[in-house]
Amino acid sequence: MDSPTLPQALAALRAELVEAVPHEAAEWLEATLGWAADADWESSFAVATRRVGRGALPVSGMPAADAARVLLLHAADADLATVTRLYQQGDAAERRAVLQALSYLHLGPEAVPLVEDALRTNDTRLIVAAVGDYAAAHLDQHQWRHAVLKCVFTGVPLTAVSGLATRTDAELLRMLGDYAAEREAAGRPVPEDVGEVLAAQPPHQPQHPQEP
Amino acid sequence: MRIFDPHIHMSSRTTDDYRAMRDAGVRALVEPAFWLGQPRTNVGSFLDYFDALLGWEPYRAAEHGITHHCALALNPKEANDPRCVPVLAELDRYLRKDSVVAVGEIGYDSMTPAEDEALAAQLQLAVDHELPALVHTPHRDKVAGVTRTVDVVRESALPTERVLLDHLNETTVAAAKDSGCWLGFSVYPDTKMDETRMVRLLREYGTEKVLVNSAADWGNSDPLKTRRVGEAMLADGFSDDEVDLVLWRNPVAFYSLSGRLDLGERPERDDYAGNVLRRGAPADS
Numbered sequence: 001m002d003s004p005t006l007p008q009a010l011a012a013l014r015a016e017l018v019e020a021v022p023h024e025a026a027e028w029l030e031a032t033l034g035w036a037a038d039a040d041w042e043s044s045f046a047v048a049t050r051r052v053g054r055g056a057l058p059v060s061g062m063p064a065a066d067a068a069r070v071l072l073l074h075a076a077d078a079d080l081a082t083v084t085r086l087y088q089q090g091d092a093a094e095r096r097a098v099l100q101a102l103s104y105l106h107l108g109p110e111a112v113p114l115v116e117d118a119l120r121t122n123d124t125r126l127i128v129a130a131v132g133d134y135a136a137a138h139l140d141q142h143q144w145r146h147a148v149l150k151c152v153f154t155g156v157p158l159t160a161v162s163g164l165a166t167r168t169d170a171e172l173l174r175m176l177g178d179y180a181a182e183r184e185a186a187g188r189p190v191p192e193d194v195g196e197v198l199a200a201q202p203p204h205q206p207q208h209p210q211e212p
Numbered sequence: 213m214r215i216f217d218p219h220i221h222m223s224s225r226t227t228d229d230y231r232a233m234r235d236a237g238v239r240a241l242v243e244p245a246f247w248l249g250q251p252r253t254n255v256g257s258f259l260d261y262f263d264a265l266l267g268w269e270p271y272r273a274a275e276h277g278i279t280h281h282c283a284l285a286l287n288p289k290e291a292n293d294p295r296c297v298p299v300l301a302e303l304d305r306y307l308r309k310d311s312v313v314a315v316g317e318i319g320y321d322s323m324t325p326a327e328d329e330a331l332a333a334q335l336q337l338a339v340d341h342e343l344p345a346l347v348h349t350p351h352r353d354k355v356a357g358v359t360r361t362v363d364v365v366r367e368s369a370l371p372t373e374r375v376l377l378d379h380l381n382e383t384t385v386a387a388a389k390d391s392g393c394w395l396g397f398s399v400y401p402d403t404k405m406d407e408t409r410m411v412r413l414l415r416e417y418g419t420e421k422v423l424v425n426s427a428a429d430w431g432n433s434d435p436l437k438t439r440r441v442g443e444a445m446l447a448d449g450f451s452d453d454e455v456d457l458v459l460w461r462n463p464v465a466f467y468s469l470s471g472r473l474d475l476g477e478r479p480e481r482d483d484y485a486g487n488v489l490r491r492g493a494p495a496d497s
Contacts, residue, residue, distance in 0.1 A: 046308045054474060091266040091309045123271045 316346025
């Protein structure tokens with residue numbers, strides 16, 4: 001198997017991780033990434049937190065173990081069957097790492113069921129990880145709008161949603177407008193970020209939903 | 213008063229309990245896998261439960277400022293059901309998870325040959341995964357059960373210093389202490405121990421390697437019993453330091469034997485990818 005080239009974002013992540021963790025952890029990481037394509041890298045995936053610690057990286061804010069796991073999945077060029085198994089057998093942190101890695105792997109839309117699974121939970125750790133670049137690229141418009149609403153309902157800030165500016169459509173604005181009206185009717189505040197999206201592109205009446 | 217409840221079944225408890233526990237000083241807990249009250253009929257039922265103990269329940273606890281770890285196992289009662297026993301083969305991959313700090317609850321219910329096998333197999337799993345073990349002692353025929361449990365532990369490769377014998381009482385504490393195991397006491401409203409008797413045992417047997425838990429579940433139980441024991445200890449003249457030893461440092465020391473206990477800040481909760489603001493809305497989406 002050709003070793004996959006490292007996208008710029010992952011190269012930066014790897015550099016940041018190696019810089020941030022203790023020397024011993026950095027050595028472990030370099031070694032395990034080196035043989036990830038052809039060895040039992042899944043046991044490294046399982047113990048990543050114990051190897052690199054629970055701290056967050058200083059620049060990206062990503063937990064170090066998430067970064068290590070995303071890099072491992074990429075180095076191993078994990079396929080659909082593998083990411084599906086690791087997600088289904090993973091704890092919350094492992095699932096989150098799989099979700100974050102999806103956009104870096106050679107996967108088409110076939111991994112969307114993992115994103116859908118995460119969006120059915122009420123665990124914001126998973127929801128944040130599910131609304132990244134992979135979701136922006138592969139969720140259909142109906143799923144994507146509901147992913148945005150899910151963020152609004154669970155308190156995940158809309159800055160976490162990839163492609164918000166490019167994928168927001170009239171129907172999403174209608175939904176957010178209805179949500180804001182419902183909040184106001186109940187005497188509850190409208191979240192600031194929802195207000196900002198609506199202020200930037202106020203929904204006009206009447207709306208006719210458009211499917212892509 | 214900082215409290216670590218070393219044995220409580222939070223998936224049977226409400227969010228109000230989490231709030232009350234936090235207010236009472238509970239900052240960390242371990243939830244061991246157990247019987248659900250309704251018998252399971254297949255392995256998948258265990259897997260969904262284990263996933264909840266590794267996913268949703270720690271999330272729910274963190275929402276209330278409480279750190280959640282778990283112990284995983286095939287429980288003694290269901291070790292007798294051939295539909296459930298194959299979960300033993302699945303435990304290997306679960307026991308690798310970061311927040312698993314023990315194998316448990318294992319031990320005896322009715323002291324059957326099937327329970328013998330499950331107990332021995334899971335003591336070995338604890339050895340293989342470098343985990344301590346939380347061992348339930350039976351409610352029926354308790355004294356004989358504790359003796360037999362200690363014998364099986366001694367025959368296993370797991371040192372007694374890595375075993376917590378739970379649900380002890382006046383009739384079993386001496387044998388348990390002699391064994392070198394850690395000593396667990398469950399404090400209940402009506403059954404098991406109560407806080408007054410607990411204080412008496414602490415006076416008689418000391419505070420070393422003693423853990424007190426609420427073992428609260430779906431039965432008549434009280435998640436604040438740990439706090440009540442701390443108050444009863446203080447009323448009896450124990451010092452703040454002795455209370456802290458029993459309610460915090462002893463459970464921390466026992467579960468630290470796993471090398472996985474993490475009581476620090478968890479970056480994965482709210483501060484990743486921007487600040488997740490809790491908007492006060494129920495997560496009912």
